[in-house]
Amino acid sequence: MMPATRADNSMRPLSGRHALVTGGARGIGASIARALLEQGASVSLLGRNRHALDEAVADMSAAGDVAGFAADVADPDSVAAAFAAAASRGTIDILVNNAGQAHSAPFLKTDARLWRDMLSVNLEGTFLCTQAALPGMLDKGWGRIVNIASTAGLTGYAYVSAYCAAKHGVIGLTRSLALELATKGITVNAVCPGYTDTDMVKDTVANIVQKTARSPEQARAELTAGNPQKRLVAPEEVANAVVWLCLPQSAAMNGQAIAVAGGEVM
Numbered sequence: 001m002m003p004a005t006r007a008d009n010s011m012r013p014l015s016g017r018h019a020l021v022t023g024g025a026r027g028i029g030a031s032i033a034r035a036l037l038e039q040g041a042s043v044s045l046l047g048r049n050r051h052a053l054d055e056a057v058a059d060m061s062a063a064g065d066v067a068g069f070a071a072d073v074a075d076p077d078s079v080a081a082a083f084a085a086a087a088s089r090g091t092i093d094i095l096v097n098n099a100g101q102a103h104s105a106p107f108l109k110t111d112a113r114l115w116r117d118m119l120s121v122n123l124e125g126t127f128l129c130t131q132a133a134l135p136g137m138l139d140k141g142w143g144r145i146v147n148i149a150s151t152a153g154l155t156g157y158a159y160v161s162a163y164c165a166a167k168h169g170v171i172g173l174t175r176s177l178a179l180e181l182a183t184k185g186i187t188v189n190a191v192c193p194g195y196t197d198t199d200m201v202k203d204t205v206a207n208i209v210q211k212t213a214r215s216p217e218q219a220r221a222e223l224t225a226g227n228p229q230k231r232l233v234a235p236e237e238v239a240n241a242v243v244w245l246c247l248p249q250s251a252a253m254n255g256q257a258i259a260v261a262g263g264e265v266m
Contacts, residue, residue, distance in 0.1 A: 012038075012039050012040030013247050013248060013249075014036060014040045014041040014094070014247070016040070017041045017246075018042050018043075018044065018089060018091060018093050019033075019036045019041040019042070019043050019044070019093065019094035019095075020043075020044040020046060020083075020086055020092045020096070020129075021036070021043060021044070021045055021096040022046040022047070022071075022073050022096065022098050022099035022129055023046070023047060023073075023098040023099030023100065024044075024045030024047060024056065024098065025045055025049060025053050025055070025056040025068070026047075026198075026199060027196075027199055028098055028148060028193065028196060028198060029045070029098040029099070030056055030060075030235075031235035031236050031238065031239040032098060032148075032238070032239040033045055033056070033060060033066065034063060034239070035236070035239040035242070035243045036094065036096075036246070037063040037065075037066060039243055039247075040064070041064075041246075042064065042065035042090065043065070043066045043067075044066075044067050044068070044069060044086040044089060044092070045057065046068075046069050046073065046082055046086075046099065048071070049070075050068075050070045053068030053070060054068060056068060065089075067086075067089060069082040070082065071083075073099045073125030073126075073129055074120040074121050074124055074125050074128075076128055079129055083129070091136040091137075091140060092133045092136055092137070093137065093140065093142060093144065094144045095130065095133040095137075095143070096146045096147075096148065097125070097126040097145070097147045097170075098148040099121065099125055100121060100122045100125075100148065100150075101121045101122065102163050102200055102204070103117070103118065103163065104160045104163075104207065105159065105160075107159075110161060110162050114162055115162045118162035118163050118165070118166045119165070119166045121166075122166035122167060122170060123166045123167075126173060130145060130173075130177070133145070137185075138184060138186070140185075141184065142186065143181075143184075143185065144187055145177070145186065145187070145188040145189070146188075146191060146242050147174050147188070147189070147190045148190070148191055148238070149170045149171050149174070149190040149192045150163075150167045150192055150193060151192050151194045151261050151264055151265050152164045153167030153168050153257065154192055154257060154259060154265045155265055171192075171257045174255065174257065178254045179255065182255075187250070187251060187254040188254065188255065189245045189253055189254065189255065189256045189257070189258065190256070190257040190258070191241045191257075191260060192259045192261070192265070193233050193238045193261065194233050194260065195223045195224065195227065195232050195233065196232060196235055196238060197233065197234055198235060201223065204223065205219045205220055205223065220232075226264050227261060227262040227264050229262035229263065233260055233261060233262065238260050241258055241260050245258075
């Protein structure tokens, strides 16, 4: 089947909507961006690496209207400048807060800098980007905010206390804001992937190998052991859940934290 072209964009459910995806140049974020383009949205990618953004835009441009903006989501001034630039392409109707970092350490070796890094990117970044996008959504009376949390926001994992705390915070923010905006035509939800086949998980595997002398195969098996399907989640599976939450027909989905993890969290 040939992919849809811009000429038949009006037949797709997100036609005319402008989506912004943070951390959109690679991994889960890039898969989400492609899926939103396929549904007719124009997409703005946010990321810290200008080269990676340019490569992603070039790769996705055949699928639709896409542009990239460099920003550090943990820096208020950087966020404000990037969102102002992105808004020149139209009001942001859909915000996907995907940018994040994960680092592991035993609790007593989790220093203040690691703690702040995990909260600033994963939680404060979500806060800053949501504040930047929300006024336009309120003016329109329509919006979709999807926060990419983690199963670490639904349960606990050893040796990632700072990351777990940040992702639990993201889910708390999601639920609170969903209630605050429930009558405004704006929904706020979280998608919580389990271990997903991305560069972040490859880095985790390498870290396990380095610290424990396990083989890469053993490290990977350790990560997939908690998934009843005994596999890593595909980025496209996460993107599918995100796009569903963004559709006009999903207006009753609000304040939810949906695990995409093969049944690991129920």
